[in-house]
Amino acid sequence: LQKWVVMVTAQTPTNIAVIKYWGKRDETLILPINDSISVTLDPDHLCTTTTVSVSPSFEQDRMWLNGKEISLLGGRFQSCLREIRSRARDLEDEKKGIMIKKMDWEKLHFHIASYNNFPTAAGLASSAAGLACFVFALAKLMNLNEDNGQLSAIARRGSGSACRSLYGGFVKWIMGKEENGSDSIAVQLADEKHWDDLVIVIAVVSARQKETSSTTGMQDSCKTSMLIQHRAKEVVPKRIIQMEDAIEKRDFPSFARLACADSNQFHAVCLDTSPPIFYMNDTSHKIISCVEKWNCSEGTPQVAYTFDAGPNAVLIARDRKIAALLLRRLLFHFPPHSNTDLNSYVIGDKSILQ
Ligand code: PMV
Structure with a gap:
């Protein structure tokens, strides 16, 4: 041997x-x-x-x-x-x-x-x-x-x-x-240096395995959703061009509006699927409201949110100062061990807490 x-x-x-x-x-x-x-x-x-x-x-x-x-x-x-x-x-x-x-x-x-x-x-x-x-x-x-x-x-x-x-x-x-x-x-x-002001904060709403895998979810959406074809043909091609432009110019307001709208449309396709797929939960929805209210009160987006095939929130803050404020708001609205199931935060850059 x-x-x-x-x-x-x-x-x-x-x-x-x-x-x-x-x-x-x-x-x-x-x-x-x-x-x-x-x-x-x-x-x-x-x-x-x-x-x-x-x-x-x-x-x-x-x-x-x-x-x-x-x-x-x-x-x-x-x-x-x-x-x-x-x-x-x-x-x-x-x-x-x-x-x-x-x-x-x-x-x-x-x-x-x-x-x-x-x-x-x-x-x-x-x-x-x-x-x-x-x-x-x-x-x-x-x-x-x-x-x-x-x-x-x-x-x-x-x-x-x-x-x-x-x-x-x-x-x-x-x-x-x-x-x-x-x-x-x-x-x-x-590359990673192009827009290094951005800070990503992930609020882990649930670490449990998702019920509907992305493979099954996509198959069901393609078979049953009418919205998915409209999204793929009419909406995404335009958004891709706008998003590339926002990234190139480091235009945070456009970046945030596009990212949030796209996440919401993806989850709308999931709801438009039969049987409907619910990846987000009440805590996810509360996080969206919290960010939307904040962005609205400032008159311009400070934080973008996006959710994949699960309830966890990926929050993108425009800079470190906003990321620190975001964490404070999250901790205030969703204190650890409260009755929401938001159980931990994975922080993109730990130094924002110092
Ligand atoms: O590559 P998959 O099968 O894990 O699908 C990923 C699908 C989403 O995360 C919801 C969207 C994406 O573009 O990553």
Whole structure:
């Protein structure tokens, strides 16, 4: 039995869409019905860390998520693995005296250990960070030559939103036109330094797993909602152009209005689905009212809110001063251990409390 092991560890932050992806035109290739735009969070906060290892002594591919073994047999993991293996190249580790030939990768097996430093499947885009990290780490291990755009198309096959986590800053997932999905990739609109005044605060309303997965939710919406087609064809294309412009100019009022309107329309599509999908709860609605009242009283938006497929609020403050005020307001309206189920805050930048 040969004893060597080669390992790679990667870390990938999650991303939060400010113009949402909801609905697929191809379920297998994971091709969306509209473009989307997201902001990638700071890697110090919500992120996945994945270590992939390969050894001739491994008898099968195995994976552990947060210490618990999970099955790799699902179609999504398998299509990512297949795509990566098919692009693998020779790998030479001179120090260890190891040489893995391109064709050897087909026979070798992987052990993959992944950790999320935040609740899994609770609408905090854990699958985005997880699948992006899975693809990135395996691509490094198998010495792929692909750039992040090409890797994003592989990550997309694992979880649509994962393609946007291959880049930092503001990222657009272009829906693409090709039937084979070759042009459905993520591109970076602006890097993490472009608009670093923004502070993201996540109010964890519930860390429980969501009842309707995004996969099932999207399928049901595409089958039964009339609003979803109007959204994809008439609303999102215009919003994408306006959002790109707001990001380029660091125009917070436009950014906030678009992000809030888009989150609300996504949840309206969920309500327009049969049976209706309720991702937000009373606490989520109270947070929206609180932010709307504040923005209205100031005459211009101070904070943007957006909610994914879960009740947790992602709040984007225009700067650190506003973020500190936001936290005070949240703590006042939703004191910890009160009868609301808002149980913790994940703070984008802890220094705002000092
Ligand atoms: O990629 P999925 O299947 O986890 O879907 C993500 C859907 C939303 O988070 C609601 C929106 C988005 O664009 O991330």
